[in-house]
Amino acid sequence: MEKIFKKPKGLNDKTMHYCPGCGHGIVHKMIAQSLEELNLLERTIFISPVGCAVFAYWYFNTDHIQAAHGRAPSAATGLKRANPELIIVSYQGDGDLASAGTAEIVHAAARGENISVIFINNAVYGMTGGQMAPTTLVGQKTSTSPFGRDPHFAGHPLKVCEMLATTKAPRYIERTSLDSIANLNRTKKAVKKSFDLQAKGEGFSLVEVLSPCPTNWGMSPPEAMDWIADKMIKEYPLGVFRDERADSEVKNDL
Amino acid sequence: MSKKVLMKGNEAVAESAIRAGCKLYFGYPITPQSEIPEYMSRKLPQIPGGAYIQAETEVSAINMVYGAASAGARAMTTSSSPGISLMMEGISYIACAEVPCVIVNVMRGGPGLGNISPEQADYFQVVKGGGHGNYRLVVLAPSSVQEMADLTYDAFDIADRYRVPVMLVAEGNLGQMMEPVEFKELKTEFIDKSDWALTGTQNHEPKIITSILLDPETMEKHIHKLYEKYALIEKNEVRFEEYLTDGAEIIIIAYGLISRVARNVVDKLREEGIKAGILRPVSLWPFPNEAIKSKIKQAKFFFVCEMSMGQMVEDVRLAVNGAKPVHFFGRCGGVVPTPIEMYDNVKRYL
Amino acid sequence: MIGKRRLTAICGAFGTGKTEVSVNIAIELAAEQKKRVILVDLDIVNLYFRSRDKRNELAAKGIKIISGAKGFENADLPALAPEILEVFAQKETLVVFDLGGSDYGGTVLSRFNEQLKDEKINLWLVVNPFRPFNEKNKDTLAMAEQISVRARLPVNGIIANPHLMNQTTIEDIKQGVEQIKQLERYPLKFLTVMEDYYKPEMEEEFAIPIMVLSKNMIQPWEQKFTNLS
Ligand SMILES: Cc1ncc(C[n+]2csc(CCOP(=O)(O)OP(=O)(O)O)c2C)c(N)n1
Ligand code: SF4
Ligand SMILES: [Mg+2]
Numbered sequence: 001m002e003k004i005f006k007k008p009k010g011l012n013d014k015t016m017h018y019c020p021g022c023g024h025g026i027v028h029k030m031i032a033q034s035l036e037e038l039n040l041l042e043r044t045i046f047i048s049p050v051g052c053a054v055f056a057y058w059y060f061n062t063d064h065i066q067a068a069h070g071r072a073p074s075a076a077t078g079l080k081r082a083n084p085e086l087i088i089v090s091y092q093g094d095g096d097l098a099s100a101g102t103a104e105i106v107h108a109a110a111r112g113e114n115i116s117v118i119f120i121n122n123a124v125y126g127m128t129g130g131q132m133a134p135t136t137l138v139g140q141k142t143s144t145s146p147f148g149r150d151p152h153f154a155g156h157p158l159k160v161c162e163m164l165a166t167t168k169a170p171r172y173i174e175r176t177s178l179d180s181i182a183n184l185n186r187t188k189k190a191v192k193k194s195f196d197l198q199a200k201g202e203g204f205s206l207v208e209v210l211s212p213c214p215t216n217w218g219m220s221p222p223e224a225m226d227w228i229a230d231k232m233i234k235e236y237p238l239g240v241f242r243d244e245r246a247d248s249e250v251k252n253d254l
Numbered sequence: 255m256s257k258k259v260l261m262k263g264n265e266a267v268a269e270s271a272i273r274a275g276c277k278l279y280f281g282y283p284i285t286p287q288s289e290i291p292e293y294m295s296r297k298l299p300q301i302p303g304g305a306y307i308q309a310e311t312e313v314s315a316i317n318m319v320y321g322a323a324s325a326g327a328r329a330m331t332t333s334s335s336p337g338i339s340l341m342m343e344g345i346s347y348i349a350c351a352e353v354p355c356v357i358v359n360v361m362r363g364g365p366g367l368g369n370i371s372p373e374q375a376d377y378f379q380v381v382k383g384g385g386h387g388n389y390r391l392v393v394l395a396p397s398s399v400q401e402m403a404d405l406t407y408d409a410f411d412i413a414d415r416y417r418v419p420v421m422l423v424a425e426g427n428l429g430q431m432m433e434p435v436e437f438k439e440l441k442t443e444f445i446d447k448s449d450w451a452l453t454g455t456q457n458h459e460p461k462i463i464t465s466i467l468l469d470p471e472t473m474e475k476h477i478h479k480l481y482e483k484y485a486l487i488e489k490n491e492v493r494f495e496e497y498l499t500d501g502a503e504i505i506i507i508a509y510g511l512i513s514r515v516a517r518n519v520v521d522k523l524r525e526e527g528i529k530a531g532i533l534r535p536v537s538l539w540p541f542p543n544e545a546i547k548s549k550i551k552q553a554k555f556f557f558v559c560e561m562s563m564g565q566m567v568e569d570v571r572l573a574v575n576g577a578k579p580v581h582f583f584g585r586c587g588g589v590v591p592t593p594i595e596m597y598d599n600v601k602r603y604l
Numbered sequence: 605m606i607g608k609r610r611l612t613a614i615c616g617a618f619g620t621g622k623t624e625v626s627v628n629i630a631i632e633l634a635a636e637q638k639k640r641v642i643l644v645d646l647d648i649v650n651l652y653f654r655s656r657d658k659r660n661e662l663a664a665k666g667i668k669i670i671s672g673a674k675g676f677e678n679a680d681l682p683a684l685a686p687e688i689l690e691v692f693a694q695k696e697t698l699v700v701f702d703l704g705g706s707d708y709g710g711t712v713l714s715r716f717n718e719q720l721k722d723e724k725i726n727l728w729l730v731v732n733p734f735r736p737f738n739e740k741n742k743d744t745l746a747m748a749e750q751i752s753v754r755a756r757l758p759v760n761g762i763i764a765n766p767h768l769m770n771q772t773t774i775e776d777i778k779q780g781v782e783q784i785k786q787l788e789r790y791p792l793k794f795l796t797v798m799e800d801y802y803k804p805e806m807e808e809e810f811a812i813p814i815m816v817l818s819k820n821m822i823q824p825w826e827q828k829f830t831n832l833s
Pocket of ligand 1: 050051052053069092093094095096097120122124125126127128133
């Protein structure tokens, strides 16, 4: 635990704008720590999404680019192809990745772009006021599902890890959570592994983090953690969905 | 053998972009511009550091360009009208974030899915905005395959010089037709981008490329900065071409391929002793306002011809500002006007 | 110049002048042999500047055009008209196939492999060394091989079409012909020269038959004002 709250070199001294108990800040620290531990900070370009993390650049001591809603994987593709030496951290929320940018993430994964996607699933559109997201649980009340998400009208939650794991190219896909110390440690390990794989040129990786949004869930931070443990993990089972190198059958020797 | 090669307009764009140092191309197939991604997919993988990526949509393609250009590379995407509509979001972001890049629009008939025939009906969209917010897009309109090549080459320089997106617009048949073309040498010297391009923080403080400026005062300041740049572009980058305008009383204004139909008409009118000439805008923005104004005194009337229901004509009217009549003739839906009908229409006003 | 075979297919890299050459061959056949001529436009790759756009003018010369499925001529669809099959049955008609660009153009012909089993066909490659993919003979030969594979028929002749549109000089033609003559693997059938710059003494100078091309694909900006009152 102690380690998690030590200020890593990758973060500056500014106080984060996230609500108390928000998961974004926790994952930011893990990202900064991992980059520092792997000695990758100086090569990193952080891509912030549209969502509560849009201002992530206020905090990171790295180069930074802000992408349009859902388009971070495309900007990541361009950056990485232009300069393969860069380490690309594509950071996205669930509205951003699983709704506005569904096409972009699926195809970046299918192409096996050598980037790291950190995907914060808080089951709502945090920034715009807690509206229903594609990841909102059935029955979950949000400002645009005031009677609870009704699958007859709004369908069922989209499971990104499971979906992306059906494509062959990704190197590493894992879903973790922030609800317990053990899961925090697992998340940190997964984030670091993702960067390490990228640095070794192994290919696309995505870490989905079940993350609390106490403000829009209308819960205290401890209640929010409990809700993840009781409700979210049931819908979104934790675990590794892919951890292998897909050997391409086609060699590029036309 | 002569240094010239025979090329389609689309091929010329692709080859010229490569000569201009563009190694990264992102695109999505659409007629009538598919020769560009086809050419790039053959050539770029053979160039060290080169990549051709077929994006999943035009939305993605323009954002890939945003990323690649932010890393300091020369990057390009191309499409035709419906795909350009999808890129408007990205173009607005790129303009605000001041990232230099080149976009080519080989225009087809619209609105909607329309058809694959040539049109000029995207003028409003690309010249007047298209994307949201206060920004301008430099728009260049070639009228020959040679100019397709030359303006593509120049577009990258303009983009880098001012850190703006630049768009080339060509009618579908200009992309498809073949003409002899000569290419410039491979460019090897580029503007230094180290003060803003994202390369990592080895030697400098963290840099940021963004288009979000929450505080209204800061946003306003940024927009003013953009517009100071635009004023400079208006001062330095206006391009137009004149044909027989010396003493001409009828000033035909037409851009792109249709200006070549107009040449035919002017030759015929001159044969008959009618003093007609052409002013061809090459840069649609910045628009050659002053050049048009300078013809007001000598002109009996201005005659604007477009392959649309009349879009550029509004800019001509603004420039002429009621001082002389401005007549319009256009065909749309993908129909290319014949010299004969253009001639008949000019004669109606004599 | 065309020889005795009833069927001729014209192939080549993108934009080497296949359509212009096909149309001219059809016109020559119609004029010389007094037989029904069908021009089959199989150019499913290029959508602008196709022979089908000249339907009415060619009809006047006794040439019928068969192209994409009716009603879809302006679509970017690779649709073939069902009547294409007729040309194989009507043994009295002469047929010119205008194939699309590059090796993909050959693919369309492969579709008619069954029909082409018992009948010999001219499969001629149009070469213009001023085009990017014909600039080097090694690329031209590679393309000829690819077309043969795709079409499941061997390329069996070359048509030299060296030009730079209306900027062509005699010198250009000379250099172009010299380069094409080195493509020894395939017999050189004839040289094409646009009527605008054709001169009778060229026949002797180049020592190969010359087909003088009349310009059939005229763009709006090239139209003359001859029929104005
Ligand atoms: C094109 C576009 N549509 C809508 C928005 C408004 N918007 C801003 S953030 C957001 C949702 C973000 O939700 P999520 O990605 O889950 O991030 P969170 O705030 O929950 O971390 C939306 C819809 C926008 N900025 N751009
Ligand atoms: S609204 Fe939710 S996601 Fe956004 S900062 Fe607050 S807690 Fe975090
Ligand atoms: Mg969210």
